[in-house]
Amino acid sequence: xxxxxxxxxxxxxxxxxxxxxxxxxxxxxxxxxxxxxxxxxxxxxxxxxxxxxxxxxxxxxxxxxxxxxxxxxxxxxxxxxxxxxxxxxxxxxxxxxxxxxxxxxxxxxxx
Amino acid sequence: xxxxxxxxxxxxxxxxxxxxxxxxxxxxxxxxxxxxxxxxxxxxxxxxxxxxxxxxxxxxxxxxxxxxxxxxxxxxxxxxxxxxxxxxxxxxxxxxxxxxxxxxxxxxxxxxxxxxxxx
Numbered sequence: 001x002x003x004x005x006x007x008x009x010x011x012x013x014x015x016x017x018x019x020x021x022x023x024x025x026x027x028x029x030x031x032x033x034x035x036x037x038x039x040x041x042x043x044x045x046x047x048x049x050x051x052x053x054x055x056x057x058x059x060x061x062x063x064x065x066x067x068x069x070x071x072x073x074x075x076x077x078x079x080x081x082x083x084x085x086x087x088x089x090x091x092x093x094x095x096x097x098x099x100x101x102x103x104x105x106x107x108x109x110x111x
Numbered sequence: 112x113x114x115x116x117x118x119x120x121x122x123x124x125x126x127x128x129x130x131x132x133x134x135x136x137x138x139x140x141x142x143x144x145x146x147x148x149x150x151x152x153x154x155x156x157x158x159x160x161x162x163x164x165x166x167x168x169x170x171x172x173x174x175x176x177x178x179x180x181x182x183x184x185x186x187x188x189x190x191x192x193x194x195x196x197x198x199x200x201x202x203x204x205x206x207x208x209x210x211x212x213x214x215x216x217x218x219x220x221x222x223x224x225x226x227x228x229x230x
Contacts, residue, residue, distance in 0.1 A: 052213070055213070091158075104155050105155040
C-alpha cells in the first residue's frame with residue numbers, strides 16, 4: 001500500500017490561510033469518508049485534528065477544516081497562527097489486511 | 112485523562128527480537144481497539160498493526176506480517192508488540208494509539224518507544 005501523496009511543504013503569513021492536499025486512489029480516499037488529519041510538532045506525539053473528512057474533535061479550533069473531492073482530501077488552516085507551524089499527516093482507512101495508510105506529510109511554515 | 116506509555120525499545124542487531132509494551136491509564140483499555148504506528152527517523156508515519164478490543168481480530172501491514180505479533184493483556188491494561196527477524200528498515204519510533212473514540216481515527220497517542228536495528 002503506497003503512501004497518500006501530500007505536498008512536502010506549505011506556508012503562509014499569520015492570519016492567512018493554507019490548504020494541504022492529500023491524494024489517494026479510489027481504493028482509499030475515494031472509497032469512503034474515513035479520512036483523518038494529524039498535527040505533529042517536533043518531539044511530540046501526533047494529535048488528531050480532523051476525522052471523517054470534516055469533523056473536528058472537541059478542543060480543536062474551528063480554524064481547522066477538512067473537505068474531500070473524489071480521490072483528494074484537503075485540510076485548510078484559516079487565520080494562521082504561530083503555533084500552527086508543524087507537520088501534518090492525512091490518513092485513510094483502507095480495509096483488508098492493511099487497515100490504514102498515511103500521507104507522506106506536509107511541513108507547514110508560518111512566515 | 113487518557114495516558115499511554117510505551118516501553119521496551121532499544122538497540123538490537125539485525126535478525127534479533129524485541130517486545131514493546133503500551134500501558135494505558137485513564138480509560139478502560141478492555142473496550143478499545145489499539146494500533147501501533149511507527150515513524151522512521153526524519154520520515155512520515157506508517158501504520159503497523161491493530162488489535163480489536165477483545166483480541167479477536169488482528170491486522171498487520173505487509174511489511175511486518177509474519178515477523179511482528181500484536182497481543183494484549185486486559186488485566187494489565189497493556190498491549191504488546193513482539194518484533195522478530197528485525198531489519199534495519201524497522202528502525203523507528205513506535206507509537207501505540209487508540210482506535211477512536213472518534214470513528215476510523217487514532218484518538219490518543221503515547222510518546223513513543225525508539226527501536227534501533229543496527230549491528
